[in-house]
Amino acid sequence: MYYKSISKYFLRLVVCFFLISQTACTKKQTLAAAQNLTIAEGFENPIGFYEASPTFSWKLPNMDGVKNQSAYQIVVASNPDLLPDQADLWNSEKQETDQSAWVKYEGEALKSSQKVYWQVKYWNQDKEGSDWSEIQNFELGLLDNDDWKAQWIGLPTKDEGVIGSQNNIIHRPQYLRKGFELSNEVASARLYITAKGVFDVAINGKDVSDDVMPPGYTPYHKRIETITYDVSDLIESGQNTIGVEVASGWHSGRLGWMKSYWSDTETPKIICQLEFTMKDGSKEMVVSDSSWKGTTDGPIRLSEIYDGETYDANLEIHKWTTSNFSDKNWKAVKAFSVDDKIRLEPKRHTMVKSRIELKTQEIIQRDGSIIFDLKQNMVGVPLVKIPMKKGDTLKTRFAEMLSPDGTFYTDNYRTAQSTNYYIADKDGVVEWMPKFTFHGFRYVELSGYDTSEKPSKDWVTGLVQYSDFEENGTFTSSNDKLNQLQSNIVWGLRGNFFDIPTDCPQRDERMGWTGDAQVFGPTSMFNADVYKFWASWMQSVRESQFENGGIPWVVPDVLFNDKVSAGWGDVCTIIPWKIYYRTGDTKILEENFETMKGWVGYHEQVSKDYISSMDGFADWLQPLPANGDNKGDTSHSLIGTAFFARSAKLTAQTAEVLGKTEDFKKFNELYKNIAKAFDAEFFDENGKVKGVTSTQTSYLLALAFDLLPEDKQENAKKFLLEEINNADDHLRTGFLGTPLLSQVLDETGQVDVMYKLLFNETYPSWFYSINQGATTIWERWNSYSKEEGFNPQNMNSLNHYAYGAIGEWMYERIAGISPLEAGYKVIKIAPVPNTNYLTTAAASLQTPYGTVSNSWKITDNQFSMETQIPPNTTAKITIPKIGNEELLINNQKLTAIKEIKLLSTSDDFIEIEIQPGTYNFITPYNQKK
Numbered sequence: 001m002y003y004k005s006i007s008k009y010f011l012r013l014v015v016c017f018f019l020i021s022q023t024a025c026t027k028k029q030t031l032a033a034a035q036n037l038t039i040a041e042g043f044e045n046p047i048g049f050y051e052a053s054p055t056f057s058w059k060l061p062n063m064d065g066v067k068n069q070s071a072y073q074i075v076v077a078s079n080p081d082l083l084p085d086q087a088d089l090w091n092s093e094k095q096e097t098d099q100s101a102w103v104k105y106e107g108e109a110l111k112s113s114q115k116v117y118w119q120v121k122y123w124n125q126d127k128e129g130s131d132w133s134e135i136q137n138f139e140l141g142l143l144d145n146d147d148w149k150a151q152w153i154g155l156p157t158k159d160e161g162v163i164g165s166q167n168n169i170i171h172r173p174q175y176l177r178k179g180f181e182l183s184n185e186v187a188s189a190r191l192y193i194t195a196k197g198v199f200d201v202a203i204n205g206k207d208v209s210d211d212v213m214p215p216g217y218t219p220y221h222k223r224i225e226t227i228t229y230d231v232s233d234l235i236e237s238g239q240n241t242i243g244v245e246v247a248s249g250w251h252s253g254r255l256g257w258m259k260s261y262w263s264d265t266e267t268p269k270i271i272c273q274l275e276f277t278m279k280d281g282s283k284e285m286v287v288s289d290s291s292w293k294g295t296t297d298g299p300i301r302l303s304e305i306y307d308g309e310t311y312d313a314n315l316e317i318h319k320w321t322t323s324n325f326s327d328k329n330w331k332a333v334k335a336f337s338v339d340d341k342i343r344l345e346p347k348r349h350t351m352v353k354s355r356i357e358l359k360t361q362e363i364i365q366r367d368g369s370i371i372f373d374l375k376q377n378m379v380g381v382p383l384v385k386i387p388m389k390k391g392d393t394l395k396t397r398f399a400e401m402l403s404p405d406g407t408f409y410t411d412n413y414r415t416a417q418s419t420n421y422y423i424a425d426k427d428g429v430v431e432w433m434p435k436f437t438f439h440g441f442r443y444v445e446l447s448g449y450d451t452s453e454k455p456s457k458d459w460v461t462g463l464v465q466y467s468d469f470e471e472n473g474t475f476t477s478s479n480d481k482l483n484q485l486q487s488n489i490v491w492g493l494r495g496n497f498f499d500i501p502t503d504c505p506q507r508d509e510r511m512g513w514t515g516d517a518q519v520f521g522p523t524s525m526f527n528a529d530v531y532k533f534w535a536s537w538m539q540s541v542r543e544s545q546f547e548n549g550g551i552p553w554v555v556p557d558v559l560f561n562d563k564v565s566a567g568w569g570d571v572c573t574i575i576p577w578k579i580y581y582r583t584g585d586t587k588i589l590e591e592n593f594e595t596m597k598g599w600v601g602y603h604e605q606v607s608k609d610y611i612s613s614m615d616g617f618a619d620w621l622q623p624l625p626a627n628g629d630n631k632g633d634t635s636h637s638l639i640g641t642a643f644f645a646r647s648a649k650l651t652a653q654t655a656e657v658l659g660k661t662e663d664f665k666k667f668n669e670l671y672k673n674i675a676k677a678f679d680a681e682f683f684d685e686n687g688k689v690k691g692v693t694s695t696q697t698s699y700l701l702a703l704a705f706d707l708l709p710e711d712k713q714e715n716a717k718k719f720l721l722e723e724i725n726n727a728d729d730h731l732r733t734g735f736l737g738t739p740l741l742s743q744v745l746d747e748t749g750q751v752d753v754m755y756k757l758l759f760n761e762t763y764p765s766w767f768y769s770i771n772q773g774a775t776t777i778w779e780r781w782n783s784y785s786k787e788e789g790f791n792p793q794n795m796n797s798l799n800h801y802a803y804g805a806i807g808e809w810m811y812e813r814i815a816g817i818s819p820l821e822a823g824y825k826v827i828k829i830a831p832v833p834n835t836n837y838l839t840t841a842a843a844s845l846q847t848p849y850g851t852v853s854n855s856w857k858i859t860d861n862q863f864s865m866e867t868q869i870p871p872n873t874t875a876k877i878t879i880p881k882i883g884n885e886e887l888l889i890n891n892q893k894l895t896a897i898k899e900i901k902l903l904s905t906s907d908d909f910i911e912i913e914i915q916p917g918t919y920n921f922i923t924p925y926n927q928k929k
């Protein structure tokens with residue numbers, strides 16, 4: 001008996017041991033789950049989502065045993081408990097493919113407000129399956145105007161007859177509120193809300209979000225974006241109150257060079273719908289309607305984007321967003337039904353947020369006022385914490401730079417007052433920031449504070465505001481000025497991605513200039529996760545396209561002058577193509593294909609025998625123009641024809657990717673015909689510009705857009721070099737030519753010339769503005785100089801991203817990372833070091849497959865490089881080398897590593913193909929003579 005039980009025990013132990021070792025063994029074989037799961041253009045577990053059939057993307061983990069994906073499976077369910085085995089909405093089944101990004105949802109149709117759950121599993125190159133990923137979710141917003149039971153509401157603010165600085169109608173900010181009682185316990189609550197204007201909302205005295213100026217800026221007469229908030233935690237049982245402030249914003253404020261487009265016709269309004277799911281499963285709803293009350297007698301007296309905000313603390317309305325407040329003296333709002341002509345659609349990118357805090361670096365005191373220097377040109381608002389005396393008015397002014405005599409330089413704000421006022425209701429420290437305006441500045445001037453107190457740097461903090469994206473690319477080098485240039489590029493991005501891509505953030509403009517966007521877009525895509533930002537704005541571009549196919553100067557179009565410009569309207573072909581090339585997602589091409597065709601059609605209408613007569617801003621702000629014109633010296637017809645060809649070609653390429661063979665043939669043929677006509681019209685038989693002024697930009701356009709027959713290209717390149725040489729080895733390019741310089745010089749084998757231009761210290765050059773103290777990119781190559789002061793033209797923004805377009809070349813060629821196949825599925829690592837200028841450079845980037853990074857260093861005649869290649873990609877690497885000297889990879893000879901493929905070798909370079917992983921390369925290097 002005793003023995004029996006012992007042996008039984010022993011047997012059990014053996015079985016246990018066997019089981020444990022088995023599980024341990026299986027555990028070891030299990031591959032870590034996929035990571036960074038996102039939907040559509042990169043959203044993580046969004047609510048209020050805009051797209052009922054999104055795509056799914058994930059990344060493979062960086063681990064031994066995971067090089068590539070051989071298959072995936074996605075499951076989608078209405079309830080997390082159903083995953084993975086009983087997915088009721090979609091089971092993709094196991095798909096044998098290496099596709100790990102942009103996989104289209106093909107399940108049951110989803111409806112407004114629906115929340116769904118999903119997860120993914122992959123199989124590696126050896127067909128081993130991973131764990132299931134964590135469960136992710138997304139929840140749709142209200143997709144259709146019919147989903148809105150609420151009404152637009154507001155007060156007739158136009159009737160108050162308040163007139164602004166430019167004789168424009170001012171709508172006083174409104175305070176709108178509603179108390180309501182819930183009969184039951186709430187399980188979850190959603191607030192769907194938007195405004196004709198900009199809003200801020202609170203429930204039961206608590207802020208619903210820290211979004212800045214929601215809902216953002218779209219062509220409001222066609223589409224207004226709606227925002228969804230999860231407000232479950234703010235709702236109380238029984239009595240509740242919602243309060244919404246609404247101001248003019250872009251919708252009803254002063255915009256463009258006209259007084260305002262919409263303010264004459266439409267007063268600011270809000271619409272909102274609170275939807276509750278009760279604990280007993282029942283549903284309740286509270287909507288904006290005529291039962292709401294409102295007042296314009298609140299503390300924010302005025303708020304205009306260009307002109308600033310006035311706040312009177314004496315008029316604060318205590319507890320107005322709580323239930324302990326009586327609104328019996330408030331007015332009844334006017335209610336208007338939802339109009340089908342204006343689509344209400346969930347926002348398709350992130351809201352603006354205060355993302356960075358900048359501390360004051362220096363205080364400058366001058367007669368009665370005090371200037372806070374943040375030492376960085378930025379966009380957003382100041383948070384002031386300042387002692388004041390009751391009844392005094394604090395005046396806040398802004399400037400991007402000081403004049404040489406120390407005074408504020410505000411000429412370049414033009415008519416934008418950009419001034420805030422705060423009227424104190426008591427003695428003591430006031431803490432305040434404006435809510436419905438923003439400023440572009442480095443300096444903040446305060447007056448009207450309690451002068452008996454000693455000024456302190458913490459009186460002013462700069463809150464940097466931009467669309468809430470992650471910065472996911474980095475660049476650094478051994479040269480301080482190049483690093484400053486990178487910093488200026490990034491600050492240009494932060495400063496001008498304020499819900500839409502703007503030309504500048506400070507003066508009476510701040511509009512979505514299409515040309516600037518076209519020029520800077522590619523660089524922005526390297527530095528930050530801006531796919532959703534661009535895809536969203538491209539929707540506005542489509543909506544703004546004229547009947548005849550033309551694309552307006554600015555989007556949203558607030559100029560309403562029906563005018564187009566070559567190189568500006570082409571944003572509709574260039575941005576989608578560039579996004580596709582960087583992401584590999586064909587959706588951006590599908591969405592924009594018709595618009596591209598329409599635009600090329602417009603080019604055709606204004607051309608005769610393929611030669612364009614489209615006018616426009618030409619090579620805008622080209623330096624040292626012979627004719628003194630902001631439009632530069634390059635022929636407008638040459639520019640128009642070149643962009644006609646470029647857009648036709650990109651439309652052809654798009655058709656090819658989308659499998660539209662007929663369209664591909666048609667547009668490719670068109671491109672070739674335009675190129676032929678371009679060559680015949682503007683170039684002689686030697687490849688020299690004829691009949692129009694010869695400029696750097698004319699050659700750049702011809703070469704970058706591939707518009708010359710091969711036999712002329714060599715000569716054209718020589719003439720371009722001649723133009724550069726004649727300009728004392730300096731650039732002479734404006735908005736359109738500048739982004740092409742690096743591409744053409746690089747392709748021409750003239751990398752050294754490009755380095756020379758990039759590292760030039762004298763005007764016109766990138767470093768010139770840095771030498772004058774720039775902390776952002778300027779609108780003009782000479783916006784300011786220490787010798788001559790400010791450029792006399794008041795169109796002189798000191799935060800204008802266009803010339804930051806050089807960033808693309810810095811990342812792709814100095815650091816050496818570029819896509820070789822759309823979406824970085826195949827990565828090209830090919831840095832072009834030049835020791836006359838640099839001994840190190842490094843960059844890193846988030847691709848759809850994970851981080852790729854590259855950094856190189858040259859010391860003692862040795863070149864070394866560290867490279868990281870993410871899973872599920874391959875990389876082609878070009879490394880400089882000397883003669884037959886041996887290249888060492890991870891301290892081994894090339895021939896010793898069987899996974900590395902030698903592609904080609906020459907005296908100067910060796911080209912290899914590598915698999916995902918981290919590598920170190922060392923090779924002897926010949927320092928530049």
Ligand code: RAM
Nearest residue numbers: 503513515516617620779
């Ligand atoms: C000014 C700005 C803007 C440019 C237009 C043509 O408004 O410089 O950036 O695109 O002109």
